Amino acid sequence: MKEYQLIKIKNQFPENSLKNIKKHCHQELENLKGLIKKNTSIAIGVGSRGIDNLEIVVKEVVDFVKEKEANPFIIPAMGSNGGATSEGQEEVLAGYGITEKRVGAPIRSSMETVEISSGINTHRIYMDKHAFESDGVILINKIKPHTDFHSTYESGLVKMAVIGLGKEPGAEAIHKFGVFGLTNLIPESAKTIFNTGKILAGIGLVENAYDKTMMVKAIPGTEIIEEELKLINIARANRPKLPVDNIDVLIIDEMGKNISGVGVDTNIIGRIKIYGQPEPENPKIKSVIMGDLTDESFGNATGVGLADIISRKLYDKIDLKKTYKNIATSSFLERGKIPFVAENDREAFELALRNCGTSTLGEERIIRIKNTLHLDVLYISEAILNEIKDNPQIEPTEEKINLFDSDKTLYPF
Template identity: 45%
Template structure:
């Protein structure tokens, strides 16, 4: 690893974002005539899931304000399937990490794993729905629209997933995933359609983020508009999705992974379906080795997706909550995603092993990229072969200063984003 040098680069993406969120939500609420549905004394639940969404507090607070303005009684209902160890307490704790508390939001936060059965699909699978949400006078569904990590379709991750998986709690999430990718791709929308007919859903707010994970667009949707709104936003999402700058990488070093970053800890739309989980038209990068250095605090030890890495650090390994990881992974049915890779005492040791196992001829300069996580791709470190390939790209600039890869006395990587 002697004389291994990297340069910090910046990828420029469309940075258009939404400002004046409270004012915008007020306008959308009126546009979809939600203001006419909220009556005095009406108990209205607002869904909040486990993903880290930009401006989440402000978005939820703005909806709460509009409900209170019409003398409704708002509350937050946790909507995250089997996350948080499939316990009410665990799910509330996840929201606390996002600053979503009863004190900060000024409304009760209600969480339970209890469900009611709303019916069955034609294939016989029962449709479960959160009991607290079902007993509300109305529910406003809030979620980010994003590409899914396992399949490609008109509807992937968004309002429909929040209904069928998030508000299905552990039982519902388990059933949606019961038949693997086929089950999610083919039946998730069917589950949601039953819920839309039989549960007190008032409307939805679909969020789209730009490549910098900033609020790009918020679209209100009447219940009958859920499919079309989400379909169109997903098309737009795919157009602005950030990517790694090259298709061939020897070692991808990811500083952190976690459920707040992606449902799979690391987004397979960025790193590719390394273990064959993905299908569809997207051409993933070819990555010889993936090294992950740490878990995010927000993931609470849930390391689902760690099985897609080839190497991890002892630091990450010791933070894994096996119960939470196993519960979530079993629910998804993709057991490979929880396999524990080789764990090394230090970052330096892991990188040295990576360099020894990438099958390059002696003297070949390695193609290495260091990123913070799979959400933050506007800045990264790259080695010389990658820089030579991308330096003429108009959307890429560099710091112009080459740095030798640097570690502290304990072997922790200091060359970080």
Template identity: 50%
Template sequence: MLGVQLTLVKQEFEAQRIENIRQHLEQQLDEVQLNLESGASVAVAVGSRGIANLREIVCSTVKWILNQGWKPFIIPAMGSHGGATPEGQRAVLEHYGITEANVGAPILSSLEVVELPSEGLLNKVYMDKYAYEADGVIVINRIKPHTDFHGQFESGLMKMCAIGLGKHKQALEIHRFGVVGLKERIVPTARQIIRHGKVKLGIGVVENASSETAVIKVLRPEEFEEEEPKLLEHARRLMPKLPVDQIDVLIIDEFGKDISGVGLDPNIIGRIGIRGEPDAEKPQISSILLTDLTDGSQGNALGMGLADVITRRVYDKIDFKATYENAVTSGFLQRAKLPIVAETDVEGISYGLRAACRTPENARIVRIKNTLRLGELYVSDAVLPELQHQPGVKVTDQRLPLVQADGSLPPFE
């Protein structure tokens, strides 16, 4: 295995991006007229995802609120993330630089909720108490394909209203309906939150394949249902993908909640990990090896169950309580199951190769940084012929050893 080399491959995706985040957002906000009195309190709902330029977006929003003579505060709009504790959810925001000192507004973190009228819905409707008591709420979220289901509304403003603003209690309530609940209960629940919870604006963010901000759209709540599906389709077009569909061993350097809600994006790897729900037809990956867990995930290793092998490095970082709470809340326990634990990177690769019935010399091996960063990846010689003339793919002459002499992966350059 020591003699095997991987080749650096670069993918070109649509490069739409916003150069000046603050100016772009502030121009849109300045066109907004909200009927709020001087001194009104405004909650800014911020989620647990590692959205590009999140700190800038939140800072600009807070600045605009202050300029209107209102009083902003931040709430963590999360279900079971951050270990489903106020302290843990505050820590998630702080990891992204969302602190009172950085953004100019206090963070009010609580799991206490108010029950709102359900008006005939099958599920109860809850809303963060601090947000409910505010004079207005502004919701910030990235709009992208969801990791559990597909439809007109997936990850975005409506889901943030329904589950993020509803906190852990709402997440439990929605997830008890399984995937059907996610598909069918999010929109009517969000409507109740908007109707009774004084949601004034949504800031929808779409990212390109390089995880750069491509679109920022300020929407009034009455525009959510018309505009969000358009933004979702735009996000789908910009989404990256692996350049090949048949892989023997996929090496993923890192996974975590700041990369995907499931740690590694099922839309990329083709595995969904939900009982009764079929995996995607492609890509077909025999073995997936996870070699590290991001610091931003704070020990939450949800998604490891989608892999076949993890390293001891990953295992030692796992906060099982946080991971299991997230999995049980969602109802998708398979995603938190523990894969085989390899002591070293080379042992993990060896397990994957043996499971795929391949040798290091003839295996189709692909190595990526994470499921968000697919602009650069390394592939084995068995994959190269398929990529030589593929549009949007450049095969470089840069080579990297599969493993180093000590059995570890070389740095992802």
């Protein structure tokens, strides 16, 4: 049986992460001290994405609100994620360490909403009932390029205010308009939401190419729409990418909701699969393999349709009810289609190679990554190494690995 080997490389990005998150949070939160009034109830909105230092940031916000003699509580601000149930959304938060015991504030998880649409809106706008009945809301979210669309506002506090706080009906109200809803109606809806005065502030987090916190920004609610534009540009400038644009086979060891809302970062793999939305020019990948679903996804395999081939291991972890609920809300059905299911990792790889039409041994252009968040360590084929060996950002190692063990399973990354 032929052995397939890849070469380990280190993809070096600027190391600009914050070294003391608590200190930076404390300094930033002082900008909000005049906004929190004594004896008020403050809802702290937390989403469903994996965010570096999330638990630390949430606890710092909770402690800050308590210092001002107000009463904080946590609400899930995640649209229809978590299976669109209050229990499921609370479970998602717990997976990130966001529990009353760990952050010091109770969790109030509900799918109930209040409609706050004004007569001028062409669509309905909703807000979580607990948030609406509070004295004010502080949102916490990572700001980054979105995996569905590119526009003025992408993934961040503005979108969280509209879709995250809007729960299932808020998400459906936007997604039923497709890409137009995401690019045009989110900003319009956000203005209505911010005009209620309910959003006291947002904590915007920006991560570097190593998926580490590089910026914490506490923004008064009246300034979020303006300030997020600056933060998204910083996030774009610091996002990672694969070292080449033309790839025969990309092996992604794991996908999941804690990695991206659609399981993988579409900006990394160059696939969007949304009707009416142009596909990215680069990278061009002939075959994408996804090997596993993270435990933090709780069976939600939204984005599995971006792959060409998946392993039986991943397939067996899929909770179709949760996945289809998420896909139906987004209305991007292509992303929920089940790809070819290979019985093991080796079968998936050999099928992917055949699908590429590369016949000359040694010319296969192969990259293996752990997931689309972590691109600092990769395994690549000789053909790709020969192309990038003079790139100062790339540090080749002497380490070569066999791809598969005797059970036809990928060796641990």
